[in-house]
Amino acid sequence: MKRVQRAFSVFWVLLVGTIVCARPNIIFIMADDLGYGDLGCYGQTKIETPNIDALARGGMRFAQAYAGGPVCTSSRSVLMTGMHNGHTPARDNVPHYNTYLNSGDVTIAEVLKTAGYRCGGIGKWSLGDPGTEGDATKQGFDMWFGYQNQDHAHYYFPEYLDDSDASSGRVEYHGNSRSKDVYSHDAMTNRALSFVKESAGSPFFLYAAYTVPHFSNRSEDPDRLSVPSLSAYGDKPWSLAAKKYASMVSRLDRDVGRIVDLVESLGLSENTLIVFTSDQGPLEGGPSKELNSNGALRGAKRSLYEGGIRVPFVVRWEGTVKGNQTNNDVIAFWDMLPTLAEVAGVDLVSETDGLSVLDAFLGKPLIEDRDYLYWDYGHSRRRYDQAVRLGEWKGIRLGLDNSVQLYHLGRDPGELRDVAKQNPNMVKRIVEMMNTAAVPDERYEIGKLYEGKPIWMPAWINE
Known part of the structure; x- marks a missing residue:
């Protein structure tokens, strides 16, 4: 059973100093x-x-x-x-x-x-x-x-x-x-x-x-x-x-x-x-x-x-x-x-x-x-990428075997200057997060290349 419950049968909330019906x-x-x-x-x-x-x-x-x-x-x-x-x-x-x-x-x-x-x-x-x-x-x-x-x-x-x-x-x-x-x-x-x-x-x-x-x-x-x-x-x-x-x-x-x-x-x-x-x-x-x-x-x-x-x-x-x-x-x-x-x-x-x-x-x-914030991409693809944002710091790893790139988004929103070498402790923290953030899922095996085809094709293409 899906677990969701109502908070109140009638709910009122204070918004911007005014009572507004929810x-x-x-x-x-x-x-x-x-x-x-x-x-x-x-x-x-x-x-x-x-x-x-x-x-x-x-x-x-x-x-x-x-x-x-x-x-x-x-x-x-x-x-x-x-x-x-x-x-x-x-x-x-x-x-x-x-x-x-x-x-x-x-x-x-x-x-x-x-x-x-x-x-x-x-x-x-x-x-x-x-x-x-x-x-x-x-x-x-x-x-x-x-x-x-x-x-x-x-x-x-x-x-x-x-x-x-x-x-x-x-x-x-x-x-x-x-x-x-x-x-x-x-x-x-x-x-x-x-x-x-x-x-x-x-x-x-x-x-x-x-x-x-x-x-x-x-x-x-x-x-x-x-x-x-x-x-x-x-x-x-x-x-x-x-x-x-x-x-x-x-x-x-x-x-x-x-x-x-x-x-x-x-x-x-x-x-x-x-x-x-x-x-x-x-x-x-x-x-x-x-x-x-x-x-x-x-x-x-x-x-x-x-x-x-x-x-x-x-x-x-x-x-x-x-x-x-x-x-x-x-x-x-x-x-x-x-x-x-x-x-x-x-x-x-x-x-x-x-x-x-x-x-x-x-x-x-x-x-x-x-x-922190976490993203990944590349389940069942040739390369598995991960990214973590921790405050103004953002780490990106393009493939599990590659090193982490590190950017300070407050100073470098365009991610042009990799400062990983200057900040080894921050890189270490981000790597630990990358290694634990994703829960394994058998439907998305990392490192196993998907070579199948789409499950849907329009019948009218061949008409």
Whole structure:
């Protein structure tokens, strides 16, 4: 049995000097492969993101927020379970399993349901196919629309999308891979808006796990960047790939604006916490380099340097979170389960690696401190990498047989100067953490190369 319990049947909390009824609505919007520097509010000068920038002006922008990992499946698992990548059930995109979560795992949605929330999800779930134990609707969600399978999500003009509300479990778009009439991102936004409208009378949790601007399958687009139009970027003196990437980001921004506008029109702004973030850094090279998607950060997706795991993170809660703030507290995806549990008034019984960072949202000092932050990458791949952040120090080991690189992020956020030789005692502490942070998991054997194929391939490719 999954161990979650209600804290109070009626819960009131003191926020910013005012008594506010608890159980606010929660909207958690997550982009896919969006870089730390892809938004105007994080220094982007080429891509237009007016709606997310406005979200930041109306709330708080975090400068040191971290994803759960440098790839999609593990980062989502960390977010949902509140456990870092050395403990969470899904630790990499490979090996390919039809389910990553099991019936005993506890997710954010299940925690919020104990407080009476209606939970809906759109986009890429990636933690279990329909009908498996990891199916989103068996992990606390009342509704899921989009892609439950990781590989299915590489197609923006699919022949179908998973739809838990449909009797068949999917909505069909016959011939869409050729006609390109339905862009999945648009369909998912429409379902997100419908969910908010339908749920407005009671507390709800919307998890909008968008797929843009993640690359698509090459069979769909030669640049692997599927988008219906180049919007405002068609005449820019950029590569075609950069124009497509920028168009995907601006389309995402447009739809964040549509969600925020709906919340405002329904009179829910003061009772709705909105979070916007990304699941990890951008794909290395190509348009992300041309558009400076990571700003001054080193590395990209599949890397444990800052560019692979530090992500934009914006919070807005009108009347509760003060506007136009930048917060330098260090927060991570595994903090979200305890944080949202506190927002909803739920006492957690299951263990997590995270801390509630609600005080940071409210502009208060974080009193409870963490020992360290941990990431790894490369289970069942050619090289197993690990990273530990301890205060301002960050150690990275690229392969178990290699020495640790050490950086002081306060003085060197771009990780340009390795100071391991000058700080042997700190390196020793970090190595000890690396050697003990991850609990072995037979599904993710370190050093055993995975050579299998994806468990899902679209039937329409061969039609």
